[in-house]
Amino acid sequence: MQTIEMTLFIQEAVILPGGRQEMRMVSPHQLAMVASVLKGHYRLALAATKSNSYPPCYDIATECEIIDFHQLSDDSLSIVLEGRQRVKILSAAQLKDQSWIARTLPCQNWQHEPIAEEFEIISAALEQFYEVNPDLLDLYNQVHLEDAAWVSQRWLEVLPMYNRDKLLLVDQPNCHKTMDFVLQLLKSHVDG
Structure with a gap:
């Protein structure tokens, strides 16, 4: 596989393929990064912050596309990012303007698969989560509550967990461990 040079957007947030998040751009290097992406100079990868590391992020990231933007009051x-492709960061360097450029290698995204009956509660709980958080739901034209990979990745984006724990699940070959994890979490919440 061929490596791809991307600009790194390093944040606390995790976006996975098919996910969407709105981000506020305030610093000059963030605005320059957006401009270079929109001009087609670089692709954009969102990477989760990692303390005491060089670069200051985990080596699993997600290539994202800017699908919308607007000026805030x-x-x-404000930009809306949509995750497209998981990538592994092979190397990175910080430029003079404080932005990061990385050499990346595409990783296999999780394959779409129907939700098995015992996991339907996970899909129903995500639907309820979106009803309580309509701002997140509004980012999507369409939700895929029937797709185990889509549902489990949305849970990983919103669960209050350490990024290292999220990325251990993301680094699995499919969504099965994440589905098991979320199911146990929901059951413990209901039983507790």
């Missing part, structure tokens, strides 16, 4: 820029 405080004159900062």
Whole structure:
């Protein structure tokens, strides 16, 4: 496989393929990064922050596309990112403007698969989560509550977990461990 040079957007957030998040761009290097992506100079990869590391992020990231943007009332820029492809960061360097450029290698995304009957509660709980958080639901034109990979990745994006724990699950070959994890979490919440 061929490596791809990407600009790194390093954040606390995790976005996975098919996921969407709105991000506020305030610093000059963030605005320059957005401009270079929109001009087609670089592709964009979102990587989760990792302390005491060089680069300061985990080596699993997600190539994202900027699908929308608008100016906020405080004159900062808001962009909506959509995750496309998981990538592994092979190397990275920080530029003078404080932005990061990385050499990446595409990883296999989780394959779409129907939700097995015993996991339907996970899909129903995500639907309820979106009803309580309509701002997140509004980012999507369509939800795929029938797809185990889509549902489990959305849970990983929103669960309050350490990024290292999320990325241990993301690094699995399929969504099965994540589905088991979320199911146990929901059962313990109901039983507790």
